[in-house]
Amino acid sequence: MKPAPFRYHRARDVEGATALLAELSDEAKVIAGGQSLVAMMNFRLARPGHLVDIAGLRELDHLGVEADGGLHIGALTTHHTVETAPADRLGAGYEVIRDAMRWIGHLPIRTRGTVGGSIAHADATAEWCLLAVLLDAELVAHSPRGRRRIPAGEFFFGYYTTALDPDEILLEVVFPRPAPHAALTEFAERRGDFAIVSAAVDLATDGEDVRGGRVALGGVAAMPVRVPEAEAVLAAGGSFRDCAEAAASAVDPPSDAGGSGDYRKHLIRDLIERACEEAMSR
Amino acid sequence: MNDTTGPGDDVQLITLDVNGTSHEVITAPRRTLVDVLRHDLRLTGTHVGCEHGICGACTVLVDGLPVRACLMFAAQAEGARITTVESLADPATGELGDLQRAFTAHHGLQCGFCTPGFLMLAQGFLAERPEATKEDIREVVAANLCRCTGYQTIVEAIDACATARRSQRATGAEEESCN
Amino acid sequence: MTSAKDDRLVGRSVARREDPRLLSGRGRFVDDIELPGMLHAQFVRSTVAHGTITEIDLSRVRQVPGVLAAFTAADLELGDITAQLGRPLSEFVPTAMPILARDRVRYVGEPVAVVVARDPYLAEDGLEAARVTYAPLPPITCEEQALAPDAPRVHAEAARNTLVDVGLFATEGIDEIFDRAPCVVHVDVRTGRQNALPLETRGAVARWDDREEQLVLHTCTQTPHQVRTVAARCLRLDERAVRVIVPDMGGGFGLKCVVGREEIATAAAALRLGRPVKWIEDRKDALSASFLAREQHYTARAAFDADGRILGLDADVVCDMGAYSCYPFTAGIEPLMASAEMPGVYKVPAYRVRGRAITTNKAPTAPYRGVSRPQYVMAVERLMERAARELRLDPVEIRRRNVITDFPYTGVNNITYDPGSYLESLDLCERAVREAGWYDRQAAARAEGRHIGIGYSCFSERTGYGSAAFAQRKMEVVPGFDLAEVRMDTSGAVTATTGTISHGQSHETTMAQIVADTLGLDIAKVKLHQGDTDRITYGWGTFASRSIAVGGSAVRLAAGKLGDKLRAIAAAEWGIPPEETELDRGRVRRRDDPDAALTYEHLADTAYLTSHLLPKDIDPGLTATAVFDVHNDGTFSNATHGVVVELHEGTGQVEILAYFCVEDCGVAVNPQVVEGQCRGGIAQGISGALFEQITYDAQGEPSATSFMDYKVPTAQEIPEVVIHHLETPCAFTATGAKGAGEGGTIGAPAAVLNAVNDALRPTGVELDHTPITPETVHRALTPRTPEQTP
Structure with missing residues (x-):
């Protein structure tokens, strides 16, 4: 080896x-x-x-809320830096991103692994990819042809494939607005493993009640996906359980060594409901 | 004596700062940090268990933080401070450090193969999180694999070391405030 | 004759002598050995599970920069490794395992050629240039295929791919007992294929020593003398011309107690090239192409009377041993172990068993920690639980009615069990679970619709197998005895040398405790040497929980002899009979005059430097050797494990909420070390019950080549274990100790499985196959919709 x-x-x-x-x-x-x-x-x-x-490009190691109100995270920022970011740098409403870091491998992986690396690698269960899709992040990329911003929804093409050109590198990820009632959770047989299924939600509330929200899943397709059917349930005032059920019905997850499609659907029900509850309790 | 490069390999001269000493190494870029530490610098305390970042036997500190030395090329470590298990005992007397003594006291090792990785993991973690609870420690210990102990005594050893360091600091602070 | 009782080290958790070097990175493992001019070997391995080799083309390998040589079987002309049982062909078919495959490959990963290069990177470059062509044959990947009447054969000589087929016991009239019994329960238990997984992979460094005219083979093995014997035969050298040295070893667990092929190929390459050669197995090869373990299938039934007393046990055991018999144990090790010992701790009056080993196109197996006992304990303990359910008895109560209580007890399996604490451990374990409140919590959780289960396993473990017990298996190579030498130098320091070899078990500490107590000596004055075949005539190494029971007894006896000699020399100086002297804290004292004492240093001076002073009947020097063997059926450690689990409905995850272990291994030489063995063993048992498995697809491709696929549990999955000790000393080992190495692994799977099934009780589903995955639990917990119910 x-x-x-x-x-x-x-x-x-x-x-x-x-x-x-x-x-x-x-x-x-x-x-x-x-x-x-x-x-x-x-x-x-x-x-x-x-x-x-590119590890020497220190200008790509930054994290903070900028004038546009969005949270900008440089591509070379490590998972560990995000995990330990002080509240004033992280900005209010972005706690979901910090808290999601504990699902990424283990400490010695998080101290080296970077945000940009994870997104460019595009594993179907990667937490960063799921967060990007859930929260409508923009990926800022640079090539000899210049700089462009790619919406997360147009960035992931499939297993380990993205919109990046071979001569293009990620500069930063921009999460455009706070998500105060959002949560990510997942399940793997062993802590620290790639998730069998990961689920993330971003609820819109009027302070007390849920008025809608976004639902995204990892591990059910070649890339993280939003689930409009489940989001429709939230928008219509349905329960978290109905939302989870709608998500499970809507997707057709693969069967592989990690688990059968049916088992993944079962996990979806559990994980989305739990993510919703965790998001509401924030 | 390790003739590390073939004609197909690009070689380069790199400088590594290991345990406070600077070393110049001529190496092929494909050599991992753990191989260079072990076979070029002969610091064989860091072990190789899986070469894909999961077992943690090769864990060392890079700029104070625990990392997998099998998932890093030595060339990437230029300019960083690398710390290995060889640094933990007193260099003059060979006397074991507090973390090492806690491992002995709690029987936190059997065959000893995974041990340097756990020591460096704990050393890096406690430096950053001196207030860590036993549950925090258990979560971090899950980063590495041990096949002998069942982990309980490793967690206990690290927790005991953390507790002792905290009470030592508290006593130190008290003494200072009295003065 | 030793120092005062309260000074004794045996029984105390003395700090480990091994620790300072291992904790400071100064251990010396095989990959730490660096020799001038050393080359590096790696193996070209079969990419097909079953096939005929039609061509091996290494010409391009030899052109790869940095590659010095590449050898095939034809180049090296080595002898095969063949393990034998003294049984007729109808019961045992031997399989010759070539060092490198000649014309046939039998599993993915089988070594076909060895490539030697200047460094390991270049050796791997060389592997990529090898071209091997195969004519594929249909692979046999499961028991059902192997045993089919018209099955293709893995070995031409083995019909129905059966290597061992033995019916060790068949009580007359057993069928009638089952016909008449008020309660008969059945079980079908399968256990997954595992890797024992020492964290240090296998490896070797070989060099020829011109001056000694010896091959020096540094290798991490649990059985150095057996490696020497086989290496000498395969390389066609006198055994004297091979010296095996075992450095620090990063675990073994049985995987390293058989003789492998790669270390011998490495030695052959070193001899050919006249330079030192190192081979370090990488994790990919270690997972899929070394030695695997555990895959067994039990079809068993048990008959009970209306009070829950067992009337008979009837079992069919099939062990999937993979492609070859291992040396020295053979493919018989697993089915014969299961057949001989399955009645276990219970008073079973009638017993029938058929034990088979089958060969398949999978990596061969080695006897992993526990060897068949985790599996048969699982089968028997499931039968107990089923009977309890059927008879509406408490699961602990049914065991109470059946465990052996009068010792010595000779069972239906012709084994005589020495005294143990079977009933006491069971009672104490149940009490521990109850007093911790788990029965109440279980009831409360059930009322809330949560799934908490409590499970037990009750077992004994034969340890300290002597040559008599192994000979009963009809092994042609019969392990059993062990040898120790204890010598004192002129400084009064003692070196003990054993044929056993520690690889985590702390022998440097525990053996030194035994010597220090026997001689009344400071432990700092005692050093253990082990794992060097030139330092001790012969030994059987460390496996089968034998080291303290057998090796420790030999050390105790040798130290005793040395003490006798010290007393004899002192007695001669005083002109009194030796009986009137005693050993005490580094001196020999006169019993009649407590102030008169001669130091060991003084006596050693006499023995070596002024030996002319010795009487004629005392030889100069201070060396003693002793052999210990066990001439009866061995000694039985025992334990009861109690486990509490919760099944999570949302994920199917099995969470272990609490784990209790009550163990009895006789005199615990070092209680902390015993607890370490228990905890580590339990962790491995849980790993097999819930996590680890290597499966093979229809083409014979193994599922796990990395730690992403082979799920070794971490500190997040392995629970804390509460341990209680009982002590029933062994009457015939020299220290009163019984073995303690394997019990944890034996008890855990059955207890976990019983706890899971207890939690599943309201569903009516029972699970009998391991590992139990979250998906399996999820299916068990999911209520069947009407159309799914037949």
Whole structure:
């Protein structure tokens, strides 16, 4: 379990990184925290000819609410930095993001793994991908052709595939508005594993009652998905249990080593209901 | 003596700061941090258990935080402070540190293969979270695998060390305020 | 004849001698060994489960930069590893396991060629360049396929893929007993295939020593002398010309108590190349291509009278041993263990058993911690629970009525059990569960619709197998005795050397405790040497919970002999009979004059440096050796485990809320070490009950090649364990100790399974297969809709 040979490049700035990626094209992979990539390389399931290390681009390590009211998280911010972010930097209403970090692997993974790395890797059960889809995040990317903002809903194409071009890197993730009544929860046989199913909700309330909300699921398709059928139940004033039931009926999750489609539907019922309750209790 | 590079490999000179000492290593970029620590620097206290980031036997501190040394290329560690299990005992006397002594007192190790990983995990965690409860500790201990102990005595050892450090600090603070 | 009782170290939780080096990164494991000019080996492995090798092309491998050599079976011409039982072919079919596959491969991961390179990275580059072509054969991946009348054969000589088929017991008239019994219960128990999973994978460093004319093989094995014997035979060397040295070892659990192929191929490569060669197994290979364990199937029934007393036990056991018999135990180890010991702690008057080992296209198996006992205890304990339900008896009460209480007890299985605390441990365990309030909490939870279950398992574990017990199995290589040497030098320091080898069990501490007590010596003056075949004539290593019972007894006896010699030398100096002397804190004293004492240093000076002073009947030197063997049926440790679980309806997750263990391993040399063995064993038992499994698909591809698929539980899944000790000393080991290594693993799966089934009671569903996954529990908890009900 030793990786195949590659050439190592340390990027000095964003322009340099993307120029190098453009020059090397398919041969190159970006490495940030490397918590998924290096494991795959050790198995030789990934064997890039070149690694472009962007860890030195400190300007991509930032977190804070900016003038637009959105929470901006730099691509190189680690899960651990988010998890331990002080309340004044995180901003009111973004606690769901901080609290979701405890579901990502374990501490020594979170200290290295980055927000941008997780989103660009696009695992179907990744917490960051689910949060991005749930909260309508925008992904800011940069290539030699310039900078663009990609809505999360248009970013994930399928298993480990995204809208990013080979010479494009993520700069930051922008969560546009607070989600004070949101929660993410998941289930895996063993704590720290990839979820069999993960569920996240963002409830809209009038202070007391639920007036609607967003519902998203991971582990039920090739990428995290919103579930409009379940959201319709919330909008119509239905119960959390009905919302969960609607979500379970709406999706057609795969059967694999992690569990059968039927079992995943069962988990969806449990997880969405619990996520709703947790979101309301915030 | 470890001839680490073949003609197919790009080699580079890197400088690693390990336990406060600077080392220059000529290495191929594909060599992981744990392999360079063990075989180039001969710091064999850090162990290799899975090479895919799950067992935690290779856990070391990078800039004070616990990381998997199998999921990091040595080249990525340039410029960072790396701390390994070899740093825990007193360098002059070899006397064990408080965390190590707690592991002995609570029988927190049997074969000892996973132990350096747990020590470094706990060392990094307690530095950041000195107030951690036993439940917090159990959650963090779940980051690494041990096949011998059933974990209970590892949790107890770390908790005892944390408790002792807290009471020591409290006593120290008290003494200071008295002065 | 030793120091005062309150000074004694045996029975005390003495701090471990191993710890300082292991805690400071100064342990020396096999991968820590670095030799000048050392090369690195890795193996080209079969990618098909079953097939004929049509071509092995290594020409491109040899061109890979950094690769120095690549060898096939034909290049190395090594002997096979063949394990034998002294049984007729109708009962046992031997399988020759070649070091590298010759013309046939029998599992995915079987070694086909060895590649040697300047470093491990380059060796893996070499593997990628190998081209092996196979003509595939139909793979046998499960019991049903293996036993089919027209099944393709994994080994041509094994019809119906059966390697062992033995009916050890069949009480006359047993069918009539079942026909007439008021209560007959059945069970169909299956256990998943597991990996014993020492955290340190296997590995070896081999070099030829010209001066000693010896191959020096550093390898992490539980059985160094057996590796020496087999390596010498396969390499066609005199056994003298092989020295096996075991460094610090990161666990074994049985996986390392059989002789593997890779260490011998590594040695062969080192001999060929005239340079040291290292092989370190990576985790992918360790998970899928080393030795696996545990996959068994029990079809069993038990007859009871109306009061719940067992009348008969009738079982059919099928063990899936994978592609080859392991050395030295053979594929007989599992079915014969189960057959011999299944009646366990219960007074079973009639017994019939058929035990079979089948061969399949899966990685071969090794005897993992517990060896068949976790499985047969599960089968028997499920039968007890079913009978209790049927007869409306309390599950603890039915056990109370059946456990052996009068010792020694000779069972229907012709085994004589030495005294134990079967009933006491059962009562104490139930009391612990009750006093912690779990019965009340269970009732309250049921009223709320929650699913809390309480389960027990009650078992004994034969430890300290002597050669007599192994010979009964008709093994041709018969383990059993062990050897110890204890010597004192002129500084009065003592070196004890054993044939056992610790790999987590703390022998450096516990054996030293025994020596220190026997000689009345400061423990700091005692050092244990183990795991070097040149330091002790022969030994059987560490497995089957034998080390303290057998090896510790040998150490005790050898230390006693050395003490006798010290007394004899002192007595000669004083001109009194040795009987009038005693050992006391580093001195020999005169019984008649407490002030007269000679220090060990003084006596050692006499023994070595001024030996002309010794009388003629005392040889110079201070060395004693002793052999210990067990000539009866061994000694039985026992325990009862009590488990409380909650099943979560939303996820199907099984949460262990509380775990109680009442154990009796005789004299606990070091109670903290015994507790460590219990807790670790229980964690492994829970792992098998709820988490770990390697399955094979129809093509014979293993499901688990990483820790993402093979789910070793963490501190979040393994509960705290409350342990109570009972002590029924063993009458015939030299220390009163019984074995303590495996009990935790034996008791846990049955107790967990019973607790889960207790929680499921309102549903009417019973689960008898492990691991019990959340999805299985979810299905059990989900009420069937009318159309699903037949």
